[in-house]
Amino acid sequence: MIQSVDRAMRVLAVLRGRRMSLGEMAGRLDLAPSTVHGIVRTLVDHGMVVQEPDSGHYRLGPATLQLGNVYLDTLELRARVAGWAPELARRTGCAVRAAVPLLLADRQEVVVVAHEPRPDGTRQMPEVGIVIPAHACALGKALLAFGPDPSGTLPSMTADTITDPAALAADLARVRATGIAAEAEEAVLGECGLAAPLADATGLAGAIGLVTPVSGWPLPASAVDALRDTARAVSRELGGAAWPPAEARSA
Amino acid sequence: MIQSVDRAMRVLAVLRGRRMSLGEMAGRLDLAPSTVHGIVRTLVDHGMVVQEPDSGHYRLGPATLQLGNVYLDTLELRARVAGWAPELARRTGCAVRAAVPLLLADRQEVVVVAHEPRPDGTRQMPEVGIVIPAHACALGKALLAFGPDPSGTLPSMTADTITDPAALAADLARVRATGIAAEAEEAVLGECGLAAPLADATGLAGAIGLVTPVSGWPLPASAVDALRDTARAVSRELGGAAWPPAEARSA
DNA sequence: GCAGATCATTCGACATCATCGAAGATTGTT
DNA sequence: AACAATCTTCGATGATGTCGAATGATCTGC
Incomplete structure (x- = not known):
């Protein structure tokens, strides 16, 4: 099991709950904020996560919807x-x-x-x-x-x-x-x-x-x-x- | 951008197209099969990917549907x-x-x-x-x-x-x-x-x-x-x- | 039924790469 | 205006992901 990929999936799992600040995610996952930042930044680049422009909080992104739809169709x-x-x-x-x-x-x-x-x-x-x-x-x-x-x-x-x-x-x-x-x-x-x-x-x-x-x-x-x-x-x-x-x- | 997380997202992107064998994914991503294997294994553990029991091929998993649904609801x-x-x-x-x-x-x-x-x-x-x-x-x-x-x-x-x-x-x-x-x-x-x-x-x-x-x-x-x-x-x-x-x- | 090919999987060594803490920048708050 | 709480950047460290080869299983064609 690849650690960083596992952590990325855990990030998505906690974001399933609700939108969150970077620090809250880091606390929940027991990781350094900068570590989580690198992960979410990568996820943002792929549309899996979006950052709200005003609050800076993170939420799930539209790419998740596309993946789910492809899963259903196939x-x-x-x-x-x-x-x-x-x-x-x-x-x-x-x-x-x-x-x-x-x-x-x-x-x-x-x-x-x-x-x-x-x-x-x-x-x-x-x-x-x-x-x-x-x-x-x-x-x-x-x-x-x-x-x-x-x-x-x-x-x-x-x-x-x-x-x-x-x-x-x-x-x-x-x-x-x-x-x-x-x-x-x-x-x-x-x-x-x-x-x-x-x-x-x-x-x-x-x-x-x-x-x-x-x-x-x-x-x-x-x-x-x-x-x-x-x-x-x-x-x-x-x-x-x-x-x-x-x-x-x-x- | 974290390399392994980026590669994991690329794996999901490739699987958006169709179910695939491990070797085909590796070729498409220009990575060693064992590298892709570690990534997909991690994704399988989180339900993002499933492996078909008979052919061994991989496809998107039900966890993608859950993520997409949460995105919609919020x-x-x-x-x-x-x-x-x-x-x-x-x-x-x-x-x-x-x-x-x-x-x-x-x-x-x-x-x-x-x-x-x-x-x-x-x-x-x-x-x-x-x-x-x-x-x-x-x-x-x-x-x-x-x-x-x-x-x-x-x-x-x-x-x-x-x-x-x-x-x-x-x-x-x-x-x-x-x-x-x-x-x-x-x-x-x-x-x-x-x-x-x-x-x-x-x-x-x-x-x-x-x-x-x-x-x-x-x-x-x-x-x-x-x-x-x-x-x-x-x-x-x-x-x-x-x-x-x-x-x-x-x- | 056998030999070959193809595939997923495991293993170990190397060096890359992710991780972490602290500092910087920005914003909102008291 | 000073503070607090963010997100973000940066650099050094070593843990960790990567790769190639070896293994085992499965299927194909003869």
Whole structure:
């Protein structure tokens, strides 16, 4: 691992939180201000960071947006999901989301890569790009059940977030048994959902899920069937050999 | 400028094009494969790059999407535009876009940060995150007219793209005189548009524009008025002192 | 089924290059 | 007007990234 590159990524990570002064970044990263300055200067040259002209503070730059957009455009999982999501949304009346795992050193999260709005014509915020702790949402639990073991802390998002490792393990066992993960107001108040894993040729590729307001919860069995059918269809298109995918339970 | 961080950014830039093998990246960057390996390994650890399990090739990773999303969420220009875009789209019947400049060493481009679909109910691809050469689109010309002088080459996108620096300079003079930039099939076949600069407290902040199929071109004078009014309103909300913004014609 | 090629990865020595602390410049504040 | 808090620059030090060659794995073609 190259030290300066690692530090540059840490700089971007802290800037994910909020705009910051150079000194604050240096303190947070426990580095000399001049060291951080050299790094951010390089990032500024590439558009990854911008410096506000008035305050001198730094924030993320437009080049990050371009990178994220390229990632989305080249993601086969997203393209395959896009072909099936409208019908799934129509059949279930729910919004449809797809996500891929974002496994970092100490954090297990999911990032939403596709979003089909609820088919009721209301105006909904596109949620592509948002990141959710894996243990707190159906998409994440579908990934954890068939992916690596949960590790790290389980931060609480709402009153119903599962924060006990044993309770989470029990929940994941249910997911493995049925192929379907559920979540009720564990990440966002008023939001519930189901999710199923997606397989590709190499194993676990992501997850697809339904999201509904708590008023529509629990979802009818027909929605579960539609979700499972769609997950199986998308997985086949992705080259997945089996569904649910084989459990790759290794660190 | 820190060498290894600069190289890491170049790696990401190369991966913007397409997935690649390690050797191909090394050749393109004129570096030793082992050097690139150390860099990409570090980027992989942070989720900025992923390695395809089967082929060993590298592609951009999900962390790029998160960064881009955070950038969007914290962009005040986007939030202000979002407040005015629906009405502008309704009044003009056009799709509305907003963009910010992406000024790198040798490339002058714009990146779209907001997109309000054409209000005809058709299904349209959200174009947030796409990057367009500044000289080839109305948004870019609105930025170039009130920003730094054009530099670098003028790549051709369509048969009507302005590739002659003198012709571009003449066009930009017209933009400065009227505050409105126009473009007809210069970036994408069948797409035309208008754009106006957006000012904030520090000067030029971005641009807002209308996009219409060529069948709706030219747009009526009422659309020009609506666009100018909106640009002025957004600029005032952003703290802009004057509209159009003062011309900061310095490299 | 074997040989060759191609690729990612590891390793170690060298010298470059990033790091750090202090000083300078600029701005906003009391 | 003096102070405080910024960002920024600079130069010496040695830690660290770079490179080339060797290794191992994978795939291709015969």
